Amino acid sequence: MSLAYGKNRTTQLPANVNRILLVKNLPFKITSEEIYDLFGKYGAIRQIRTGNEPKTRGTAFVVYEDIYDAKEACDHLQGFNVMGRYLVVLYYQINHRSKRTDLSKEEERVENLRRQYKSMNKDEEYDLN
Incomplete structure (x- = not known):
């Protein structure tokens, strides 16, 4: 001890x-x-x-x-x-x-986030006009 x-x-x-x-x-x-x-x-x-x-x-x-x-x-x-x-x-x-991540899954997740972010920005542009 x-x-x-x-x-x-x-x-x-x-x-x-x-x-x-x-x-x-x-x-x-x-x-x-x-x-x-x-x-x-x-x-x-x-x-x-x-x-x-x-x-x-x-x-x-x-x-x-x-x-x-x-x-x-x-x-x-x-x-x-x-x-x-x-x-x-x-x-x-x-x-x-x-915690090793699969690269293809991570790329897919990032792409989904990008699409989601683009759609959010388009909605905001329409709301502002």
């Missing part, structure tokens, strides 16, 4: 804070055990997932049991130097991924 927030765990955290941290710029040679040792200092860890694909190498997800432990780890390890690389530690934004 984290001592930094131990007395004040009733404070409201910002909306973007959650238990899942996205860690970027990890050295390619770092092991899951070394990541666990580094992040485990801040609280109980539920899961660590490291990137194995060429696109995801150097990244990991660290899931804490407690949100306050995740906040403390993010605050302390952001910019921390590990094997000559500075870590980028962010809160994983779950909703950000699910």
